[in-house]
Amino acid sequence: MTGALRWLVSFCAGVFRLFLSLILTALVLPSAALRIVVRDETGHFIWARVEVRGPDFQMFQPTNAIMDHAEFSANRRDTDRYYLGSFVVEGQTSLDLPPGHYKVIAEHGLEYGRHEEEVDVAAEGPSAVLVQLRPWIRMRERGWYSGDMHVHRSTKDAAALSLAEDLNICVIFTMWDKDDLWGDESLRVPIIRVTPDHFLTLWNAEDERGGGAWMLHNIRAPLGLGGGARWYPPGIRFVRAARRQKASPEALFPWFDSEKPIWWEVPVMMALAPPDSLGVVHNHFNQYNTLSSEVWGRPRNQEEFPGQEGFAKYCLGLYYRYLNLGFHLPPSAGSASGVLPAPVGYNRMYVPVSGPLTVEKWYAAVRAGKVLVTNGPILFFDIIKSHKYLKAMIEAHAREPIDRIEVVGNGEVLRELKPVAGTLDFVKEVELDPGNHSWVAARCFLKTGGTVRFAHTSAIYLLGNWDASADARYFIGWIDELIELTNSDRERFRSDSEKQEILRLYREAREFYVAKAQPAPRGGRRPDKGKE
Numbered sequence: 001m002t003g004a005l006r007w008l009v010s011f012c013a014g015v016f017r018l019f020l021s022l023i024l025t026a027l028v029l030p031s032a033a034l035r036i037v038v039r040d041e042t043g044h045f046i047w048a049r050v051e052v053r054g055p056d057f058q059m060f061q062p063t064n065a066i067m068d069h070a071e072f073s074a075n076r077r078d079t080d081r082y083y084l085g086s087f088v089v090e091g092q093t094s095l096d097l098p099p100g101h102y103k104v105i106a107e108h109g110l111e112y113g114r115h116e117e118e119v120d121v122a123a124e125g126p127s128a129v130l131v132q133l134r135p136w137i138r139m140r141e142r143g144w145y146s147g148d149m150h151v152h153r154s155t156k157d158a159a160a161l162s163l164a165e166d167l168n169i170c171v172i173f174t175m176w177d178k179d180d181l182w183g184d185e186s187l188r189v190p191i192i193r194v195t196p197d198h199f200l201t202l203w204n205a206e207d208e209r210g211g212g213a214w215m216l217h218n219i220r221a222p223l224g225l226g227g228g229a230r231w232y233p234p235g236i237r238f239v240r241a242a243r244r245q246k247a248s249p250e251a252l253f254p255w256f257d258s259e260k261p262i263w264w265e266v267p268v269m270m271a272l273a274p275p276d277s278l279g280v281v282h283n284h285f286n287q288y289n290t291l292s293s294e295v296w297g298r299p300r301n302q303e304e305f306p307g308q309e310g311f312a313k314y315c316l317g318l319y320y321r322y323l324n325l326g327f328h329l330p331p332s333a334g335s336a337s338g339v340l341p342a343p344v345g346y347n348r349m350y351v352p353v354s355g356p357l358t359v360e361k362w363y364a365a366v367r368a369g370k371v372l373v374t375n376g377p378i379l380f381f382d383i384i385k386s387h388k389y390l391k392a393m394i395e396a397h398a399r400e401p402i403d404r405i406e407v408v409g410n411g412e413v414l415r416e417l418k419p420v421a422g423t424l425d426f427v428k429e430v431e432l433d434p435g436n437h438s439w440v441a442a443r444c445f446l447k448t449g450g451t452v453r454f455a456h457t458s459a460i461y462l463l464g465n466w467d468a469s470a471d472a473r474y475f476i477g478w479i480d481e482l483i484e485l486t487n488s489d490r491e492r493f494r495s496d497s498e499k500q501e502i503l504r505l506y507r508e509a510r511e512f513y514v515a516k517a518q519p520a521p522r523g524g525r526r527p528d529k530g531k532e
Helices: 003-028 080-084 155-164 235-243 266-272 307-324 359-368 469-488 496-516
Strands: 032-039 047-053 087-090 092-097 100-107 115-121 127-132 144-151 169-172 191-195 198-201 205-208 213-217 255-258 277-281 331-333 348-352 372-374 378-385 390-397 402-409 412-417 425-432 439-446 454-457
Touching: 032 047, 032 100, 032 115, 047 080, 047 092, 047 155, 087 092, 087 155, 100 127, 115 127, 144 213, 144 277, 144 331, 155 169, 155 191, 155 198, 205 235, 213 235, 235 255, 235 266, 255 266, 266 469, 266 496, 277 307, 277 372, 277 454, 307 439, 307 469, 331 348, 331 372, 348 359, 372 378, 378 439, 378 454, 390 402, 390 439, 402 425, 412 425, 469 496
Parallel strands: 032 127, 144 169, 169 198, 255 277, 277 331
Antiparallel strands: 032 092, 047 087, 047 100, 100 115, 144 348, 191 198, 205 213, 213 255, 348 372, 372 454, 378 390, 390 425, 402 412, 402 439, 439 454
């Protein structure tokens, strides 16, 4: 028998086995129909994200469903399959399922309730799940609008995804390391207006390599990402190139968001080219799991910061150190949907916007500094300054029980409030002694299992003269460790000149923190920010 004939016989046998398998499966497991209808509080069809769960983490979807195709990797929990198996639908859909028992879950973003319903699907006739989702809060009615600063989803699906999650500003990265969609026909315009309250931004680039993830929003021209190695050229080169595209030094765009504070080179970037915002509710916080490893970032002390909540406190503590050093840095939020197992807008940020929403007005509000970042609760925090004490008004709402609310000042917990078990709404006025604190903020944690859901307000700046010398010494130690790792890694650079260029940046940043490490004089002014 010739090789070609042998291949043909093998191929035909394989086709026959597949055909026979399909027939037997159809005989053993007849399909049954499940119809799902999702309406809003007014009775109209709405875009929603739906999970259809079977036994043993099996997930089911209709044909050609809009889904997140991020891979289920070894470092993820089985519960991550719930999100990765979800799909978005406009109002109604039908699925063909094996007869059995299922759980159907429907959501419409953070501000709407989550519907869960169990259903038995029988072969005898179609089954139906009729869902009506209702809001537990409407931020738009209060003049606040949401955004996700980190999205890696298809541009063709983005409009449906933003509507399904009721996300007002969706920042989609079309240039990410070696992925470059700038020749794509869909990128002819930088911003797409989906509805008067929903916008997609498309001209966004992310430089994610060894030292950090530098997010550059609304750039005007390509930056040449993707041609470098893991540690060279330095990320600051692309940040500075993006900033040279500004129409003026005061222009909003390009905007520079530092993705999260745990990356090795964040203290370097903070000293030499401070970002416009810093990720606080970032992409390690997922819907059904928190990735509590630093991965490529600087590892934390696990004894000091154990578990998922310890990871959250570690990240927050780094942000607090920068605030202590005088950086008036708005917090940001991003989900990295499309890479990590989180819906678009799962981690989101809200800012108040007056009048009709535009992308420019939304970013201007972020720069103004009144920001809420969250993946669960809604938290408002306002201060009324009096003579010696401060009156703080705290308002928190959530669709899951609130565990605790904390007022923090320069990283210290000034007040902890523990609502009674099961509380979903909480309002309280508290009195604070500002002492020598230079800023205060509030944070709220929910009582959840498997992941960390929390909210954090932006800082309210005070006149206190906080001594941040310990924070400066902390980052000196961080950079010293970075320099030591750089010197000991022979594979990090292709030449000594590359290595020396990077080390010069590290040493320049180190000198910035050395100057900050001197105790602040009494009555001294608030520390200067970084060089740019």
